[in-house]
Structures are given as structure tokens and as C-alpha cells.
Amino acid sequence: MxxxxxxxxxxxxxxxxxxxxxxxxxxxxxxxxxxxxxxxxxxxxxxxxxxxxxxxxxxxxxxxxxxxxxxxxxxxxxxxxxxxxxxxxxxxxxxxxxxxxxxxxxxxxxxxxxxxxxxxxxxxxxxxxxxxxxxxxxxxxxxxxxxxxxxxxxxxxxxxxxxxxxxxxxxxxxxxxxxxxxxxxxxxxxxxxxxxxxxxxxxxxxxxxxxxxxxxxxxxxxxxxxxxxxxxxxxxxxxxxxxxxxxxxxRGARIYAEIIGYHTCASGQHVSHSSKESLAASMRGALASARIDAGAVDYINAHATATLQGDKEEAEAIRDIFGDKVPVSSLKGYMGHTLGASGAIELVASLLMMQAGRIYPTKNLERVADDCQGIWHVQKQLERQVNVIIKNAFALGGLTASLVVKSPD
Amino acid sequence: MTKEEVISKTNEVFEKSFEIAPERLKPEAHIFNDLGLDSLDIVDLVVGLQQKFAVTIRDDERVRNIRTLGDVYDFIYLLGQEGSVGGSPSK
Known part of the structure; x- marks a missing residue:
């Protein structure tokens, strides 16, 4: 089919x-x-x-x-x-x-x-x-x-x-x-x-x-x-x-982006803790679904809510897959964590970045924590063409979801 | 409670709960056809009237006969005559 x-x-x-x-x-x-x-x-x-x-x-x-x-x-x-x-x-x-x-x-x-x-x-x-x-x-x-x-x-x-x-x-x-x-x-x-x-x-x-x-x-x-x-x-x-x-x-509609990959999974391990394994599985699954390699991604819009444990696990998962080659930012410092709305609001924000050729930095990120090192943190507005974005969202219950979008043909 | 007080307080319920302009609140107005309420609104009308007049009317069979705003006025006024308004529930 x-x-x-x-x-x-x-x-x-x-x-x-x-x-x-x-x-x-x-x-x-x-x-x-x-x-x-x-x-x-x-x-x-x-x-x-x-x-x-x-x-x-x-x-x-x-x-x-x-x-x-x-x-x-x-x-x-x-x-x-x-x-x-x-x-x-x-x-x-x-x-x-x-x-x-x-x-x-x-x-x-x-x-x-x-x-x-x-x-x-x-x-x-x-x-x-x-x-x-x-x-x-x-x-x-x-x-x-x-x-x-x-x-x-x-x-x-x-x-x-x-x-x-x-x-x-x-x-x-x-x-x-x-x-x-x-x-x-x-x-x-x-x-x-x-x-x-x-x-x-x-x-x-x-x-x-x-x-x-x-x-x-x-x-x-x-x-x-x-x-x-x-x-x-x-x-x-x-x-x-x-x-x-x-x-x-x-119908001649304007196309803002194409969704090319998606994956959602769970850790099956703990009711509240994030696990880097399930976070990584989510992103890897989304990349596989999109049939692209990690190197094809231009920007990662992180879930990163500023919890001690969650940010560490997400940073490690991103590092394991992308190293420090892909810009990463979280938008929670501007709007807090809009919970069930966050994945959608922040995906829209990511599309705005795609349109503008500009990555908005992680607000309030002044000194990268030792346990969040090893990835490309965007700390100042970054002018950069963004064609492929991966958006993460994680949840209590060890649930994870990642969506990949690309700019229109 | 006078009939005028009943009308005034009942109208307050329609204005607040159903956002109906005061000039539309005429005794002859049909609460479904003219005022636009539906069956779910009737649930809320009952709650609004219960709160406004300190009555319990949810299981009062006479509620089913109400068609116009004037019917509402008459029903509440009758409850007052029966001594039900102000805390003592109607049967």
C-alpha cells in the first residue's frame, strides 16, 4: 500500500x-x-x-x-x-x-x-x-x-x-x-x-x-x-x-512544511522518570520513519522543561544520536511548559523558525549544566537555514513522541 | 415575594445564564422558539432558578409544562404562595 x-x-x-x-x-x-x-x-x-x-x-x-x-x-x-x-x-x-x-x-x-x-x-x-x-x-x-x-x-x-x-x-x-x-x-x-x-x-x-x-x-x-x-x-x-x-x-494551498516522520513509544520502566533510552528510541524511530539519517536534521526543538532529571536524560539522548552537530533549543523559558499543548505550540514555533531562517535560543540558559553538555545549545539567536526539524515531547509515564518535518519541496 | 420581584429576579437568570438582552424578555416569549433555549439549557435554567430563589424544583413535574417566560414567572410566584421560596423545597 x-x-x-x-x-x-x-x-x-x-x-x-x-x-x-x-x-x-x-x-x-x-x-x-x-x-x-x-x-x-x-x-x-x-x-x-x-x-x-x-x-x-x-x-x-x-x-x-x-x-x-x-x-x-x-x-x-x-x-x-x-x-x-x-x-x-x-x-x-x-x-x-x-x-x-x-x-x-x-x-x-x-x-x-x-x-x-x-x-x-x-x-x-x-x-x-x-x-x-x-x-x-x-x-x-x-x-x-x-x-x-x-x-x-x-x-x-x-x-x-x-x-x-x-x-x-x-x-x-x-x-x-x-x-x-x-x-x-x-x-x-x-x-x-x-x-x-x-x-x-x-x-x-x-x-x-x-x-x-x-x-x-x-x-x-x-x-x-x-x-x-x-x-x-x-x-x-x-x-x-x-x-x-x-x-x-x-486546491493551490500554501504548504508550510511536510511531516515526514513520527514515532511514539514508552520506557516501560518508571511512572515518572524520563529515560534516555526511550527518548533516544523515540527520536531514532522518527528518523527511521522519515528515512533520513541524523545528519540530515538541521534543528532539534527539545522538550526540555528544566527539570533536573528530564533535561539530563534528553541531553544525553540527543548527544548519543546527534553529538554536537545539530542546534538544539527549548522554548520553555519563554512560555513555561504548556503541557499537553506544548508539542503543538512549539511545533508551530519551529515552523516559524523554518520560515524565518532563524533559530530562537533557549531562554534563561546562561551556564550549561555539566550533565547537559555535549550537544549544540543555541544560547543566542542563530541565523541559519532550517530545512529539517525534529520536535520532541515527553510525558509522565515514560511516554515519548518525536515528529520530523521538512520544508516544502 | 411580589410578582414584580419574581419577574425581575427571573429575568436576571435569563440575562446572566443565557445572555439574553432585557428587551427580549417578554412574558409571551416562548423559551425555546423565541429565546433560543434547548433541552440542556433547561437543566441550567432549573439550577439558576434554584440558586436565585432558594428552591428545589428539579423533580417538580410542573416544570415540564413551562413554555413561555410568563409560565416561569407564574410557576415561581406560585411557589412563593405555597411557601416554598426561600429554602423550603417544593414537592
Whole structure:
């Protein structure tokens, strides 16, 4: 069976750096940090990381109430990012309702704010009578996928990946497979996440958050840095239009990049620890899938969240495969870790670098840690033609995902 | 509670929960056909009214007969007459 080719014909983001892709790119250009002290978080006993990177989004009132009523913040971010992606792709509106367009959007755990509101009624008051009909729709694992598909009338394959911080990249990988197999002509895909103290708290309990910079939030997270002390949670959504190559060509669509390889796997070893073996297996699998050697890669967009253990393992895995020959940077220092959205938002950022011929450096990386040496860390903006990119995303559970994209022919 | 108070508070529920402009809130307005609510909205209307008037009406069979905004006013006013408004649930 001849697999079809999958290309990216549109993308959009709502991120901590801005309500669209242009604002996000301006944030990278200005080396701006979106990390800030979160008002009211000090009320949570035991929460030590009081900082986060909230999304900047437009007023949602332009979304009709009948659509919006089932949306929590992450679904609103997703719809707004999808609007950008669809506008950029110029995908015919009629196609959305043809059954040939799908929607795959992942997140860590659905709408955390609504989940918390339900808990407050159920656990504190043992009272169901105050729950509105939409609360469950706002918190389901596939809330973003269902809301985007409902809002745009998409009636093809609709599903949600749920692999914590690899959810967004797994969603794009799944879309890639749907296109390659000929199941769909186009898929809106990506990841979404919303901030809430319980989310940061989940990592804080594991000693994985940044806790030493509450008074200097813009200096953290610090991927690969000697003074890194953990991740900072962010939120937002990244949505891409992945389309079958001939379909895109036939309608004269602009092609931003082609997805040429993807792999996802797990360590099978530990519920929380990253392992360099599974990280390397993910990247090697993606390269094999793309039928290219490591030397063909021009840039690695690292997952690197600034945890002590994760950054070390990723640096070692990259070193084992690429040595110090390929530029590497992480974008967490600008936007925090947008968790289930990160793979998609950062892939879009990587496409911007491909377009601009410019690699954005790892913000807050001032002194490379001893345990992260041996790879080409980009510490200053680097003017460089980028044709082939590998994007990594890793997650609790030892899950890993890597996607390879190349510039259009 | 006076009928005027019932109307005012009920309208607040429709404005807040369903974003309906005050000028559209006429007693004769059909809550499905004119105000655009659907079956899921009725769940939220019940929750909104329960919170606003401190009543429990979810299992009250009379809710099923409501068609217009005026029906809502009359139902809530009747609950008040029965002494159900303000904490004592209706049957």
C-alpha cells in the first residue's frame, strides 16, 4: 500500500506570549518571558511554586453562546487557534462537513477548572443540585476535540489523545497517520491545556516544579542550565491543519512544511522518570520513519522543561544520536511548559523558525549544566537555514513522541 | 415575594445564564422558539432558578409544562404562595 504524504497547510496558537502566532513570534524576537507570580496561589497550603505562564487570549464572546456554553478555557483557546489555522489554510468551509476532515486534539486531563468546580460541590458540599449541564462537557478528556468539532461542524474522525505532556504531539502524529492511510483528507490537530493550581500542584508534589524563583519569575524555567530547578506550568493551544499532499496541491494551498516522520513509544520502566533510552528510541524511530539519517536534521526543538532529571536524560539522548552537530533549543523559558499543548505550540514555533531562517535560543540558559553538555545549545539567536526539524515531547509515564518535518519541496 | 420581584429576579437568570438582552424578555416569549433555549439549557435554567430563589424544583413535574417566560414567572410566584421560596423545597 502506497502511503500518502501529509503536509501542514495552516496553524494557529493561543499562548502565554500572545493571542496569535504573530504575537508569539514577537515574543521570541524580543526574548520576552511570560512567566509571572500568580495572584492567590499562596492560599494553597503546601504549594511551593507560585508562578505560571497564563495564556493571552481574545474575548470569547464572539463565539456564539450555544457553542461556547460547553467550553472551558482550553476549548476556547482551541477554537481561537483553530480559527487562525483554518483562515491560514483557506480550507473550503464546505469540506469541514464532508466527513473527510477530522479533528484530533489532546490534553493532559481535560478542563481542570471545571473538574475543580465539580469537586468543590461534590466533595465539600456533597451537592449535585448546583451543577449545570455543561460542567461535564467542559472537563472531559476530549473536551477540546469535541468543542472544536462541534463549533466548526466537523464530522469526520474526532478523537483526543491523552498522554500528558506528549498529548499535543501525539495528536499531530495521529493526524499524520490518518492522512497517510487515506482515512481523511485533512485533520485539525494539536493540543490544549489550561492552568489551575492543581496542575502545578501535581508536579510540585513530585519536586518537579521551579520553586526558587517566585520572587524573580522571569528567570525561570531554565532548560539545560546549571541553576535550573524545575518546570513552570503554562497554558494555551496549538492547532495545525494537516492535509493530504495532493489534496493541498489541487486546491493551490500554501504548504508550510511536510511531516515526514513520527514515532511514539514508552520506557516501560518508571511512572515518572524520563529515560534516555526511550527518548533516544523515540527520536531514532522518527528518523527511521522519515528515512533520513541524523545528519540530515538541521534543528532539534527539545522538550526540555528544566527539570533536573528530564533535561539530563534528553541531553544525553540527543548527544548519543546527534553529538554536537545539530542546534538544539527549548522554548520553555519563554512560555513555561504548556503541557499537553506544548508539542503543538512549539511545533508551530519551529515552523516559524523554518520560515524565518532563524533559530530562537533557549531562554534563561546562561551556564550549561555539566550533565547537559555535549550537544549544540543555541544560547543566542542563530541565523541559519532550517530545512529539517525534529520536535520532541515527553510525558509522565515514560511516554515519548518525536515528529520530523521538512520544508516544502 | 411580589410578582414584580419574581419577574425581575427571573429575568436576571435569563440575562446572566443565557445572555439574553432585557428587551427580549417578554412574558409571551416562548423559551425555546423565541429565546433560543434547548433541552440542556433547561437543566441550567432549573439550577439558576434554584440558586436565585432558594428552591428545589428539579423533580417538580410542573416544570415540564413551562413554555413561555410568563409560565416561569407564574410557576415561581406560585411557589412563593405555597411557601416554598426561600429554602423550603417544593414537592
Amino acid at each position: 502506497q502511503l500518502k504524504r501529509a503536509v501542514i497547510t495552516g496553524f494557529g496558537t493561543v499562548s502565554p506570549l500572545g493571542s496569535d502566532v504573530i504575537e508569539m513570534q514577537a515574543g521570541f524576537e524580543a526574548s520576552r518571558s511570560a512567566v509571572q507570580l500568580m495572584e492567590g496561589w499562596d492560599a494553597y497550603k503546601g504549594l511551593r511554586s507560585l508562578i505560571a505562564a497564563p495564556a493571552i487570549s481574545l474575548d470569547a464572546s464572539s463565539i456564539p453562546r450555544q457553542s461556547r456554553r460547553s467550553m472551558g478555557p482550553m476549548s476556547i483557546y482551541s477554537v481561537q487557534a483553530a480559527q487562525q489555522a483554518l483562515a491560514g489554510s483557506a480550507l473550503p468551509v464546505g469540506l469541514l462537513t464532508s466527513g473527510r476532515v477530522g479533528c484530533v486534539i489532546g490534553s493532559t486531563m481535560g478542563g481542570t477548572r471545571s473538574i475543580n468546580e465539580i469537586y468543590e460541590n461534590m466533595a465539600s458540599h456533597k451537592d449535585l443540585s448546583q451543577l449545570t449541564s455543561m460542567k461535564f462537557f467542559q472537563c472531559m478528556s476530549h473536551t477540546a476535540a469535541l468543542n472544536v468539532s462541534q463549533h466548526f461542524g466537523i464530522n469526520g474522525v474526532v478523537m483526543a489523545t491523552s498522554a500528558a505532556c506528549a498529548s499535543g504531539l501525539q495528536a499531530i502524529g495521529s493526524a499524520y497517520d490518518l492522512i497517510r492511510l487515506g482515512t481523511q483528507d485533512a485533520v485539525l490537530c494539536g493540543g490544549a491545556e489550561e492552568l489551575f493550581p492543581t496542575v502545578t500542584g501535581a508536579f510540585d508534589i513530585l519536586f518537579a516544579t521551579s520553586t526558587k524563583y517566585n520572587d524573580r519569575p522571569q528567570l525561570t524555567p531554565r532548560p539545560f542550565d546549571a541553576d535550573r530547578d524545575g518546570l513552570v506550568c503554562g497554558e494555551g493551544a496549538g492547532i495545525l491543519v494537516v492535509e493530504e499532499y495532493e489534496h493541498a496541491r489541487a
